Amino acid sequence: MIIWGLRSRNKVLGQVQYTCSRCGNNSFHSMVRYRRWFTLFFIPLIPFNTRTISRCNICGFQENIANQRANELIPH
Numbered sequence: 001m002i003i004w005g006l007r008s009r010n011k012v013l014g015q016v017q018y019t020c021s022r023c024g025n026n027s028f029h030s031m032v033r034y035r036r037w038f039t040l041f042f043i044p045l046i047p048f049n050t051r052t053i054s055r056c057n058i059c060g061f062q063e064n065i066a067n068q069r070a071n072e073l074i075p076h
Contacts, residue, residue: 007037007044013052014074022061029054031070 013031020027033052037044052070055062065073 003041005039005042007039009035009037009044011035013070015057016054016073020056020059020061021063023056023059025056025058027056027058029056031065031074033067033070 011033013033015028015030017026017028019025020029031052031054033050035047036049038046038048050067052065052067053062054065054070
């Protein structure tokens with residue numbers, strides 16, 4: 001019997017300050033990277049989907065950010 005599945009992992013990359021497109025405030029936005037993994041026997045093996053979300057800390061508005069753009073905004 002083989003046990004396989006999917007698992008999501010979240011990582012907060014940091015915060016960036018810019019004007020929110022919804023509320024119009026110049027506020028900090030949290031950058032969160034979501035990764036989906038293929039698992040085998042509950043061990044994450046292969047990442048197959050990665051996306052980055054920017055969340056306004058004032059109004060809570062979330063929008064997708066290109067992964068490359070997020071890497072430019074938050075240096076590692």
